Amino acid sequence: MKEIFNFQETVKNAAFFYVNSDEVVDHTGPVTSKLIHIGGLGKVQSKPLEKMYQDIFDSSKKGVIYFSFGSVAQSSYMPEPHKKAFLEAFAEFPEINFIWKYEKASDNIAKGLKNVFTFDWLPQNEILEHEKLLTFISHGGMNSVTEAASKGVPMICIPIFADQPHNAKMLEDRGTAVVVDKNDISKKTIVAAIKKIIENPEYKQKVKMISKMIQSKPMTPEERVVKYAEFAAQFGATDVFQSEGRNLNFIQLYSIDVVGFLVFIIIAVIYLFF
Amino acid sequence: MKEIFNFQETVKNAAFFYVNSDEVVDHTGPVTSKLIHIGGLGKVQSKPLEKMYQDIFDSSKKGVIYFSFGSVAQSSYMPEPHKKAFLEAFAEFPEINFIWKYEKASDNIAKGLKNVFTFDWLPQNEILEHEKLLTFISHGGMNSVTEAASKGVPMICIPIFADQPHNAKMLEDRGTAVVVDKNDISKKTIVAAIKKIIENPEYKQKVKMISKMIQSKPMTPEERVVKYAEFAAQFGATDVFQSEGRNLNFIQLYSIDVVGFLVFIIIAVIYLFF
Numbered sequence: 001m002k003e004i005f006n007f008q009e010t011v012k013n014a015a016f017f018y019v020n021s022d023e024v025v026d027h028t029g030p031v032t033s034k035l036i037h038i039g040g041l042g043k044v045q046s047k048p049l050e051k052m053y054q055d056i057f058d059s060s061k062k063g064v065i066y067f068s069f070g071s072v073a074q075s076s077y078m079p080e081p082h083k084k085a086f087l088e089a090f091a092e093f094p095e096i097n098f099i100w101k102y103e104k105a106s107d108n109i110a111k112g113l114k115n116v117f118t119f120d121w122l123p124q125n126e127i128l129e130h131e132k133l134l135t136f137i138s139h140g141g142m143n144s145v146t147e148a149a150s151k152g153v154p155m156i157c158i159p160i161f162a163d164q165p166h167n168a169k170m171l172e173d174r175g176t177a178v179v180v181d182k183n184d185i186s187k188k189t190i191v192a193a194i195k196k197i198i199e200n201p202e203y204k205q206k207v208k209m210i211s212k213m214i215q216s217k218p219m220t221p222e223e224r225v226v227k228y229a230e231f232a233a234q235f236g237a238t239d240v241f242q243s244e245g246r247n248l249n250f251i252q253l254y255s256i257d258v259v260g261f262l263v264f265i266i267i268a269v270i271y272l273f274f
Numbered sequence: 275m276k277e278i279f280n281f282q283e284t285v286k287n288a289a290f291f292y293v294n295s296d297e298v299v300d301h302t303g304p305v306t307s308k309l310i311h312i313g314g315l316g317k318v319q320s321k322p323l324e325k326m327y328q329d330i331f332d333s334s335k336k337g338v339i340y341f342s343f344g345s346v347a348q349s350s351y352m353p354e355p356h357k358k359a360f361l362e363a364f365a366e367f368p369e370i371n372f373i374w375k376y377e378k379a380s381d382n383i384a385k386g387l388k389n390v391f392t393f394d395w396l397p398q399n400e401i402l403e404h405e406k407l408l409t410f411i412s413h414g415g416m417n418s419v420t421e422a423a424s425k426g427v428p429m430i431c432i433p434i435f436a437d438q439p440h441n442a443k444m445l446e447d448r449g450t451a452v453v454v455d456k457n458d459i460s461k462k463t464i465v466a467a468i469k470k471i472i473e474n475p476e477y478k479q480k481v482k483m484i485s486k487m488i489q490s491k492p493m494t495p496e497e498r499v500v501k502y503a504e505f506a507a508q509f510g511a512t513d514v515f516q517s518e519g520r521n522l523n524f525i526q527l528y529s530i531d532v533v534g535f536l537v538f539i540i541i542a543v544i545y546l547f548f
Contacts, residue, residue: 023307028517030304033297037307174514213509218501219493227492235487240448243302265539272546 012246015232018225020142024213025149027170034241036228039146040214041221049126053099056117060097063134065090065194066127068101073139073160076104082185083109089190090116096134096198099127128153135197140164145171152211154203156193158182176207286520289506292499294416298487299423301444308515310502313420314488315495323400327373330391334371337408339364339468340401342375347413347434350378356459357383363464364390370408370472373401402427409471414438419445426485428477430467432456450481 011017015034022039049057057064067086069075075083087110090098094115102109102118110116124144127133128151138144140157145167148155155177157168171177178193197203219227251257285291289308296313323331331338341360343349349357361384364372368389376383376392384390398418401407402425412418414431419441422429429451431442445451452467471477493501525531 024514028306028308028515030306030517030519032302032304033311034302209509209512210514213505213512213514216505216508218498218505224492231487231490231492234490235483238483238487240298240484240487241302243304245304262536262539265536265543269539269543269546272543 013237013242015235015237015241016228018228020146022146022149022214022221024210024217025146025170025174027173032241032243034243036224038221038224039142040150041225043150044125046126046129047123049123049130053123053127056097056099057130057132060115060132061095062093062198063132064097064099064127064130065093065134065137066099066122066124067137068122068124068144069139069158069160070141070144072141075100075102076107085185085187085190087113087116088187089194092187092191093194096194135194135203140168140171140177142167149176149207149210150214152204152208154178154197154207156180156190156197158185174206174210176203176210178203287511287516289509289511289515290502292502294420296420296423296488296495298484298491299420299444299448301447306515306517308517310498312495312498313416314424315499317424318399320400320403321397323397323404327397327401330371330373331404331406334389334406335369336367336472337406338371338373338401338404339367339408339411340373340396340398341411342396342398342418343413343432343434344415344418346415349374349376350381359459359461359464361387361390362461363468366461366465367468370468409468409477414442414445414451416441423450423481423484424488426478426482428452428471428481430454430464430471432459448480448484450477450484452477 017035018038019035020039020041021037023037025039026037067075069078086100090096091113096115098116099122100110100116100118101120101122103120105118105120110118124147128136128147133153135156136144136148136153137156137158138148140155140159142163145155145157149171155171156179157164157171157177158180159165159168160182168177168179172179178196180189180193291309292312293309294313294315295311297311299313300311341349343352360374364370365387370389372390373396374384374390374392375394375396377394379392379394384392398421402410402421407427409430410418410422410427411430411432412422414429414433416437419429419431423445429445430453431438431445431451432454433439433442434456442451442453446453452470454463454467
């Protein structure tokens with residue numbers, strides 16, 4: 001069968017490579033001029049928060065915590081002991097209201113808990129902008145992470161898979177999130193994470209600073225997408241921003257030849273000595 | 275004595291690091307978001323070329339070659355055999371006029387040569403923009419290199435010292451310059467370099483493309499200087515764009531510990547075998 005699209009070759013030869021991450025939030029590492037950070041692209045103009053959500057904010061004494069695992073890792077598929085752990089933890093904070101994106105209304109999961117409100121869909125954009133929002137409990141998907149950072153919301157990240165552990169680690173390094181191990185979910189760890197976030201003002205301060213930086217960047221992600229695409233349209237897949245590193249094969253990239261030589265030497269020495 | 279200014283520490287902790295090179299011209303390599311290319315900064319609005327220079331262009335049959343070693347490596351300090359080699363080479367091209375930035379008028383260096391014109395100062399900006407200019411013979415200083423690239427002029431580089439060999443190599447790789455070894459300057463090598471440039475239209479085509487790219491970049495160097503300085507003024511020497519690599523010491527940076535271990539193993543093996 002003829003190969004129609006080769007991902008590796010396409011990335012290798014493309015004029016630019018747009019990456020869904022924000023350089024203010026992501027780990028700093030070496031990149032070439034070909035890699036363009038466009039995290040935060042598609043920011044939507046926020047509307048006024050609907051009354052049913054606004055009431056939850058208004059009725060809370062200390063503030064609101066937003067809990068969503070996004071649309072891929074849905075909360076309703078969570079193991080029962082985990083659901084129970086979250087609910088028991090939330091019950092420990094009667095002065096805080098919890099908004100939980102929970103997809104299966106028939107579960108009636110928050111029955112009997114006055115401070116837990118579940119919805120199968122939520123206006124995340126507007127909730128993240130509310131000044132009474134204390135933190136966002138999330139799986140740490142890149143879009144949630146970038147949205148929360150740009151709106152200045154500290155996070156509690158419980159990474160599940162894919163890029164989520166990386167995303168959680170980068171926020172932890174920036175000092176804007178507390179990370180909970182998915183294998184260590186219990187009432188105790190969730191209570192501890194919430195307390196850490198709400199009792200230490202540095203989390204909020206640091207993420208507010210990151211948020212300001214994102215707004216102050218010399219180019220917005222929208223400008224980057226348009227201007228670099230225009231450049232590529234004009235000049236095609238030029239060699240100008242291509243590094244030789246893209247032509248390294250697997251053995252070269254991971255220095256397997258060097259490591260192999262070292263291992264051989266060590267084995268030879270051991271053999272000779274014993 | 276108290277140290278007032280520590281260059282290494284200052285660069286390490288600075289919010290950004292402005293580099294006098296253009297990423298379209300320079301070699302592509304890994305950099306962090308802290309490094310900002312501002313090569314080409316301070317482009318001056320060109321004026322009409324003065325009559326005495328314009329006459330040199332008008333009277334040439336095939337075009338003009340501009341020869342300047344800049345203001346640091348002055349032509350008048352060049353060894354006599356080199357001066358002679360250049361003049362003899364220029365005499366081989368009677369249909370081309372040569373404009374030479376030569377600082378010591380009293381030397382009367384071009385006496386008897388109808389197609390060589392010397393001046394102690396030249397309007398480089400305007401000369402590089404003239405459509406009849408064939409090539410620019412230069413030492414390859416970064417400012418000359420960036421100016422010629424942005425104006426679409428192929429070069430003959432004779433690098434002397436400092437960053438000049440690097441600059442010449444990068445133009446050679448881009449296909450916009452011929453490089454002559456400074457230890458190999460003779461009538462023969464200079465004639466060959468000039469012939470190569472004027473007989474192969476690719477040099478001109480490639481540098482015209484580079485020039486267009488420089489004009490089409492999403493941000494001008496002026497915008498970068500202003501906007502990144504504003505960002506730094508607002509947020510100070512933030513950690514956000516700092517990589518851990520800046521804290522590597524000499525031994526770590528050059529993997530001396532790894533190399534040392536390897537050398538030790540090899541010596542040990544040799545010792546055991548023989």
